[in-house]
Amino acid sequence: MIEFYHKYFKSNYKSKVNQLVIDINRLLELENIKIEPNSKTVLNESFKESLNEKTWIELNNLYNTIYNKKTLSKTLKKFVNKTNKNTNTKLNFIDTFAGCGGLSLGLMNAGFNPTLVNEIEPKYLETYYFNHDLHIDNYHCGDIKEIAHKSDFDKNIDLVVGGPPCQGFSMANRQRILDDPRNKLYKYYLDLLANVKPKFFIMENVKGMMKKSNEILENYHSVLGSEYSIDIVLLNAKDFGIPQNRERVFVIGSRIKNVSAEQIIKDILIQKEEIKSSKLKDALYGLPILEPKRLKNTRGIENDKIGYKFTHNGIKQNDFTKTINKKLTTEYLSNHTNRYNNDRDIEIFERLPQGANSLHESIKDIMPYGNRNHMFKDKYFKLNENEVSKTITSHMKMDCNMYIHPTQARGLSPREASRIQTFPDEYIFYGSK
Numbered sequence: 001m002i003e004f005y006h007k008y009f010k011s012n013y014k015s016k017v018n019q020l021v022i023d024i025n026r027l028l029e030l031e032n033i034k035i036e037p038n039s040k041t042v043l044n045e046s047f048k049e050s051l052n053e054k055t056w057i058e059l060n061n062l063y064n065t066i067y068n069k070k071t072l073s074k075t076l077k078k079f080v081n082k083t084n085k086n087t088n089t090k091l092n093f094i095d096t097f098a099g100c101g102g103l104s105l106g107l108m109n110a111g112f113n114p115t116l117v118n119e120i121e122p123k124y125l126e127t128y129y130f131n132h133d134l135h136i137d138n139y140h141c142g143d144i145k146e147i148a149h150k151s152d153f154d155k156n157i158d159l160v161v162g163g164p165p166c167q168g169f170s171m172a173n174r175q176r177i178l179d180d181p182r183n184k185l186y187k188y189y190l191d192l193l194a195n196v197k198p199k200f201f202i203m204e205n206v207k208g209m210m211k212k213s214n215e216i217l218e219n220y221h222s223v224l225g226s227e228y229s230i231d232i233v234l235l236n237a238k239d240f241g242i243p244q245n246r247e248r249v250f251v252i253g254s255r256i257k258n259v260s261a262e263q264i265i266k267d268i269l270i271q272k273e274e275i276k277s278s279k280l281k282d283a284l285y286g287l288p289i290l291e292p293k294r295l296k297n298t299r300g301i302e303n304d305k306i307g308y309k310f311t312h313n314g315i316k317q318n319d320f321t322k323t324i325n326k327k328l329t330t331e332y333l334s335n336h337t338n339r340y341n342n343d344r345d346i347e348i349f350e351r352l353p354q355g356a357n358s359l360h361e362s363i364k365d366i367m368p369y370g371n372r373n374h375m376f377k378d379k380y381f382k383l384n385e386n387e388v389s390k391t392i393t394s395h396m397k398m399d400c401n402m403y404i405h406p407t408q409a410r411g412l413s414p415r416e417a418s419r420i421q422t423f424p425d426e427y428i429f430y431g432s433k
Contacts, residue, residue, distance in 0.1 A: 001079050002059070004129045006047050008122035008141050014050050017059065020079070022300075024062045026310055027076050030332070038064045073331045074426065075310075078130050085135045089113040092154075094196065096144055096162030096189060100429065101128035102421065103161055103204070108132075112159060118144055126430045145184070148191040157196050163204040164189040177212060178219045190223040193253075197227075203251040210234045210249050220253065228253040231261035235268070238388045243278040243320075244420050246391045280406065281385035282320035283419040292346045292410050293338040307337035307413060313425070324419070330426040336415040339400060339433055344368065348380055348401075349409035355384040378402055383412075389420045 005016040028035060042064045048056050066076060086092065091112045095104045098119040108114070114132070118140045119125040125141050140147050144164070164185040166177065177183055178190075193201050209216060213232045220230050230253045237246035252261045291305040302308045313333040317325065341349070344366060351362040358367060358380045383389055385406035396403055400411030414433055415425070 001130060002043065002047050002063075003081055003136055004126065006049065007136065008125070014055075017051060017055065021055065021058055021062065023310070024066070024076070024079055027073070027332075028062070028065065030310065030312060031073060031076070033065065033069060035061050036065045036068060037061050040064070042067060075330075075332055075334075075428065078428070082129070082133050082135050084133045085138060086113045086115050089115070091158050092156075093159035093161060094118070094157060094192075094198070096160070096192065097164055097185075098128055098162075099124045101131060102423065103163075104128070104132070105423070105427070107159070107161065114138065115154065115157070116140065116147075118142075118147060118162075120144075123431045127428070130430055131427050144188045144192065148188040149195055153196050155197070157198040159200045159202070160193055160196055160198040161202040161204075162189055166205065166209065176219075177215055178222075190219065193220075194223050197255065199255050201228075201251075201253045205249045205251075207234060207247040207249060213249075216251060220251065224253070228255050229260040229262065230254075231265050233265045233268070238277070239272050239275070241275040241278050241323075242420075242422055243280050243283045243388045244390075244392060245388050278320050278388070279386055280383055280389050280420065282318060283389075284385065284406075284416055285318045285321060286315035287336055287413075287416060287419075288315070288333075289408060290336070290338045290410060290413065291408075292349070293340045294343065294346070296340050298340070302337070308333075309337060310334050311336075321419070321425070324422045325424045325426070328426075330424070333425065334415065334428045335418065336413045337433065338410055338413060341401075341410065345380075345401060346409050349382070349404050352380065352382040352404065354382050354406045355387070357381045380404065382406060392417050392420055 001020055002017065005013055005020070009016045025035075038061060040060075042060050051059070063080075066072065066080060069076075092115045093104075093107055093112045094116045095101075095107075095114055096118040098104060098117045101117075104114055104117065114134060116138060117125070117128060117134065119128065120141065120143055122141050125139065129136070129139065144162075164183075166186050167182045178187060189203065210232070217230055217232060220228070224230075230251065232249060232251045234247060234249050237244050237248075252264055254261045254264065288304075288307070290307050293306045295301075310332050311334075313330050315333060317329070347366060348363050352360055353362065356362070358377050363380070379401060381390070381402045382404040383406045390403070392403075396412075396417060403412045403417070404410070405412055405416070412420075414429055418427065418429065419425075
C-alpha cells in the first residue's frame with residue numbers, strides 16, 4: 001500500500017503511513033506474529049519522504065516481517081506491493097468511474113480481468129487498490145478526459161464499463177444531454193468508447209435517464225456509428241437476490257454480430273426469474289451486536305461494544321453470506337464499527353418501530369424540527385429487517401439516521417452497508433466511515 005500512498009497522497013502521506021503502521025501492527029498481533037527487527041532497508045528509499053527516522057525504521061521492520069513470513073493471511077498480503085499487470089489476458093476490461101471497485105468485483109467474479117482502472121478520487125481508489133492484486137501502473141487516478149483520446153490502447157479490449165455522472169441531466173432541461181457542458185464526463189465516456197472500440201460496453205446510471213432513453217441511444221449511435229447494437233434497460237437490484245431497493249439504468253452495447261445487446265438484456269431478465277430473493281435480515285445475519293457510541297471525538301478507540309476495524313472472524317453464516325463469500329470463511333471481520341450519536345438520536349432509534357420514519361407518533365414529543373417535520377419525514381428512518389433495505393447512498397455517512405438498524409439503537413456499520421450491496425466480508429474499506 002505504501003507505493004499507492006506515495007503516488008497519490010502527497011499532502012497527507014505521513015498520516016496515511018501512520019495508519020498503515022497501526023493496521024499492520026494490529027494484524028500481526030492478531031496472528032501472533034513477532035516483528036523481526038532488521039537494520040536493512042527493505043522499502044524503496046523514495047518512500048521515506050517526510051517520515052521521521054523512527055517511523056521509517058518501524059515501517060521497514062513491519063514489511064521485513066511480512067516479506068519473511070512464509071505463511072501469511074490473505075489480509076496481510078494485501079499490504080504488499082501489487083504485481084499483476086493482466087497483460088494478454090482474456091476477457092479484459094476497462095473500468096471508468098471505478099469508485100471502490102464494486103462493478104469490477106462483479107465482473108471479476110464472472111471471469112473478466114481489469115487492465116485499466118480509472119477514478120479521479122484517490123480516497124475511493126485506495127479501497128480498490130487494497131483489495132485487488134493489480135499493479136499500480138494499471139491505474140489512472142485522474143480525469144477521464146486524460147485517457148479518452150489516448151492512442152496507445154490495446155485494440156483488443158473486450159469490455160469497457162462505467163457510470164459517468166450527468167450533473168446537467170433534467171427532464172425540465174430542454175438542452176440535449178450530449179450538448180450540455182455539465183455532462184462533459186458523459187461525453188468523454190462516449191469518446192473513450194469510440195477510441196477503444198471494445199467488443200462490448202456497459203454504462204450504468206440513474207433511473208431518471210430512462211425517460212430520455214431515445215435521446216441516449218441517439219447519442220451512442222451518433223458517436224459510435226452503426227457498428228454496435230445498443231439497447232437500454234431499467235433494472236432493480238432487489239430482483240437479483242440483493243437485499244436493496246436500487247433502480248439503475250443500464251446501456252449495453254455489442255460489436256459482436258451474433259451477440260446483440262437486445263439478446264443480452266433478454267438473457268438477464270430470464271435469469272431474474274430464477275434468483276432467490278433476499279431480505280435485510282439475511283445480510284445482517286451473524287454480525288456482532290454493537291451498542292450506541294455516545295462519546296464524541298473517540299476516533300481510533302475500539303472495543304467489543306462499539307466494534308473494531310479488524311477483529312477475528314468467528315461469526316456464523318447463512319445461505320446469503322455463504323453466497324457472497326463464495327462459501328469461504330474470512331480470517332477477519334472488518335469495518336464493523338459504530339459512529340457517534342447524541343442521546344436524543346439514540347432515544348429516537350429505540351422508540352421507532354421498524355419501517356417508521358420521522359412522522360411516527362412514538363417520537364413526536366422529541367423530534368427536533370417541530371412544525372417542519374413534514375419536510376424531514378425521512379430524517380429518521382428505521383429499516384425493516386423483513387424487507388429489502390432502502391438504497392444505500394454515497395452520502396450515508398452524513399445521513400446515517402436514515403439507516404437505523406432494525407433491532408439495535410444505532411445506524412448501520414460500514415460492514416452492514418457493504419453486505420447489503422453484496423460485497424464479500426473479505427473486502428476491506430479504507431478511508432473515513
